[in-house]
Amino acid sequence: MSDFSVIGKPISLIDAPSKTTGQGKYADDLYMPGMLIGKILHSPYPHALIKSIDASKAEALEGVVAVVVGSDAPNKYGILPVGHDETALAVEKVRYVGDNVACVVAVSESIAEQALELIDVEYELLPAYFDPEDAMKAESDLIHDHRPNNIEKDYHHVFGDPERGFAEADAFVEGRFIANEVTHAAMEPHATLAYFEFDPQTGNEGRLIVQSSTQVPYYLQHKLSIVLDMPMQQIRVIKPLVGGGFGGKSEIIPLEIIAAVAARKAKAPVKITYSREEVFWAHRGRPRTIIDLKTGIKKDGAITAVAAKVIQDGGAYCSYGVVTILYSGALLGALYDIPNIKYDGFRVLTNKPACGAMRGHGTVNVRFAFESQLDELATKIGMDPADVRRRNLLQPPAVTVNGLRVQSYGLPECIEKVWSASQWTQRKGKLNAGNTGPMKRGLGMACSHYVSGAANSIIRSDMPHSTVNIKIDRDGGVIIYTGASDIGQGSDTMVAQIAAEVLGCKIRRVKVIAADTDLTPIDIGSYSSRVTFMNGNATLRAAQEIKNKIASAAARKMNCAVEEVNMRDDMVWRTGKKPSSNGAHAEDILELVDAPRALSPETGESPLGTVREVSGRVEGQILRGSLQQKRKDEGPKDRMSFEEAVVTAIEVNGALSGTGSYAPPTDARGGKHKGGGVGPSPAYSYAAQVAEVEVDEETGHVSVIKMWAAHDCGRALNPVSVEGQVIGSVWMGLGQALQEEFVWKDGLLMNAGMLEYKSPSSVESPEIECFIVESVDPEGPFGAKEASEGSLAAAIPAVANAIYDAVGVRLRECPFTPERVLSAIRAKNGEKKISMTGGVDPTNPHKLREHGGAVVYKGKGPKRHEQDPSRKAAVVPGVTGD
């Protein structure tokens, strides 16, 4: 396995210098002559009819070019074909505080902001729904008329025989878990620049160009085409550098559509950049989730059955909701061997910003519940939590009871790694011996997994999910055209590595042109951790095709069979004739081969030196061409440089290009049941973690001392990147475990800022020790699987289990804020309750609370409109509030 020249080596991201120097351009860095700035007017009400919009005063303001409203682009769209329920700007109705009402386009940001104040909107308020369990009871004033009871989608799955499974169990535990809402908060706020080109034939408005902070350029092109009534080929979407996504840019965000509509109306380039507050309203993060979970187990630790009822507080639009609720059920499978599964999932609409896909999509909150409950079961049957997990491993290759195909499976090794590194046996449950002070330590373990790309694309078809073109020209430069969207995870570097490895050339030869719908073949986007597996495989195939052309031409040249041609490190040689290792560079081979003619034995001049003198006068390709000609004339050789081989292949083929594409195999596409399309993947990543925490019994403050995190990524194509992804995932999981959550008041987000949301800084971030486990997947490119999402979910239950080990309280609501932990400790000790969590016991939460539970705002929130339905909670049915 060490026999690679580029794969498996720690390589700097190929775009790292553009990031560290500030040279690279993100969407908000772009500028066009005549560019106007768009600013969006947002709804101040959670649920209201728009009676009228009067923009005349705004339009009259000097510097305002256009005001765009819903009727300018009323076509509905949504990321899922089954969820087309959004419009660019609200038509008739607003559905959350922050919903998009109008957009002012002006010559400057400050004028646009002034103009927003001048737009008069008349609203008629409707009762609003903030709690999913209340929203599900609603019969009138529905959020979307076509969704009775405000249920976006519900699924009811039974695999195996759960009833029998529970009957066979020696013990079972059931309980309600609540995971509060979190968001991506990528460092780059969303930004979009849109403009039209003129059509040379008609002289009218022609093609639309959109440069946007997106993970999914192809889907953006598709949705723009729907909303603007334009054919897709008349729309070009370009992804500049993207400053992080985590799922928040994996669907079409309102400003992307609004900018295009505004550019059409204003007849000028329009750029819109969200403020940080707007990013929080745009959201599409992980929904607040209620999980009623029951798990049965035998005395020997074997899990017999799982039953889960999951309610997701999805916000005002479908977004990815149908997929999220399916992932929550489907990925109960494929981590452990569970013979019987019952799943009831409800995706519910509420009058809050729409939730969507976030790192670990749909799996994270359910995994928190499951891994916590597994520890409860272990305690109940008196088994070590690590052993319970070892007892329930899959035996791959396997197909789970819900139709998921598992091939490579590094979970056992992941468990062993963190088990031994954390000195589990010696330390678990023993960290507080003799400690009478308030600071208690504990260890907790948890596992998780994730797909390496969804086996079925959002827009169902049998077409490939990724296609990659590679071109090599006579300069010896390799150019990869890939639709893969690098959002910081390093996909550009990944494709460059794969191509360089296959072609046997140095990575510096490789340039990557990515994510431009005009230039690059389709890749469906950077989401569901699909890029390395799918785009990597497409790259591998494209490179293989081009390599075959080079190798067969080289074989002819060297008078040998194609199988005898070796390509590596910029050298091409016949088997057994490998150039000595110090001639590693192509130039060196060329020079050494031609050196004898230039070498003077008397002067003893270095052959390298002599040739370099020549190359000083005659640059690059001309010299190379002449040298190549000389070599050509001299008949067959045993070896040649990469460039020579390329030239030879161009002479034979006329042009040198390769194409590869990837579609998941049919046997990996899952079961035929309704909703069975979500969850299947060609491969799954696996993770195991141990958390060591310190809990202050007096304040309830939890600090994580250290995390041991093992991740099975198949093969680590670039270990530095893999480690970065794994650590980043665990870190994000810790944010959700300890401090990040949305805090609500009457549908208004109270903490829409980076500090208020409490994104952890360096002083709050513990050491995370990463172990890479390489299970080498049979279908992944060089055996690689995903590395960016699978580790997130385990962090939360690992911390929960560690808190239990430290202070003996089981937290069933996350994040584990000091309020919740202290309430739980006081409840356990039978001490007087303090109403820090609205009177709710965090070890036994019964419903979602509007405030997220951290702080009670009763009577202290912002002044609400006198007609605000939350003020009339007592008289309007189905409305929550204080």
Place this chain on the structure above:
Amino acid sequence: MKKELIELRVNGRRHELAVEPNKLLLDVLREDLGLTGSKRGCDESSCGACTIQVDGVPMLSCTMIAASYQSEHGEHEITTVEGVAERGALAAIQKAYGEWGGAQCGYCTPGFMMTVKALMERNPEPTDEEIRHALSGNLCRCTGYSQMYQAIKSAIEAEQKGMAAGR
């Protein structure tokens, strides 16, 4: 608002600019000087993506009024991330961030460059604790900061060995 003429020194060069008196320094750098390396991440000096240096001190340009940092007598020497690379080569810290994975999406990276450069100049041999505290005003959502610490240590080592420039 009527524009006024101001004079700024940025990355060793003098600029005369006509800007609104209330215009933020970050906006002047990005819009009037085209120095888009400094990023806007939060609008309220809580994320650090807009960090620049004024006379070697890291500051948050998203809440600074440009007109307050005029250079009349050579003071207020402003350095942005575009001024970090040395003589056409990456500075040690820039190279190290690439090699150790300190930058993933890169949006927070310019801010970190300015903060870390200031740390290294102020304190050439910082302890782990000092590094953590120095970075605490800059947020990153990708890395969990771990690989940044490795990058910073390796950059310090490289500088000490006097091989700051690239290969």
